[in-house]
Amino acid sequence: MSWGAATDVGRRRDHNEDSYIVDAPYFVVADGMGGHLAGDRASDAVVRRLGDSTTEPFASRQTIQRALLLATADIERAAGGNAIGAGTTVTGVALVATHGQPSALVFNVGDSRTYRSDAGAPLKRLTIDHSVVQEMVDAGVLRAEDAESHPDSNVITRAVGFGEPPEPDWWTIPLRTGDRYVVCSDGLTKEIGDVGISRIAAKVDDPQELAERLVGDAVIAGGRDNVTVVVLQVDDAPAVPDDIEDTLPRH
DSSP states (O other): OEEEEEEEOOSSOSSOOEEEEEETTEEEEEEEEOTTTHHHHHHHHHHHHHHHSOSSSOBOHHHHHHHHHHHHHHHHHHTTTOTTSOEEOEEEEEEEEETTEEEEEEEEESSOEEEEESTTSOOEEOSOOOBHHHHHHHTTSSOGGGSTTSTTTTOBSOOEETTBOOOOEEEEEEOOTTOEEEEEOHHHHHHHHHHHHHHHHTTOOSHHHHHHHHHHHHHHTTOOSOEEEEEEEOOOOOOOOGGGOEEEOOO
């Protein structure tokens, strides 16, 4: 496996509230929210707790869920006991063993996104945003192409922190040679969009080069927010049965 990562504060923010981890078994991005530097502490708490959660080559839903619960308590302490004062999104890939086979466990809380390219196919979004505008799109009252310009486009419905227990969505996907995952904060998607991300990914093979290219293009396009990208590529994987793939339905 190979990977790359890049981050930038952008053009309009004075500090970076994004955090990321690229240390097997975790390839994750978190986008913090909250005033007085609470956002960067929130996102840092998540990636730090994930990094501390295991010394094994594989993670599990249980280790991730426990790490997120511990991070929630850390965030409340960092916010001075104000449970609703800070929070963070989190999304990414954890390497897990499913029926003895290596798999990608993709998880998501909030509106940061994880994309997947299936063995060279075009990159497609895998996660579904936990946001007000996504709920409006799902209900048929807002077109997907109008979501980014909607006044409530920044309002999320799930987070790690803000006094609520984290509720991730989960996807378990077999690792296949040639697969690629792109994990990012919304500072990328709001500037370039799903189509732009897929188009750029099709032109760049090296994961570090792709991460830097996507971040750079987002800053050039406006850089209205912090932007962070993690890219994971499966260079070689054993053959696995298709029935390993699984998802936990959204609720």
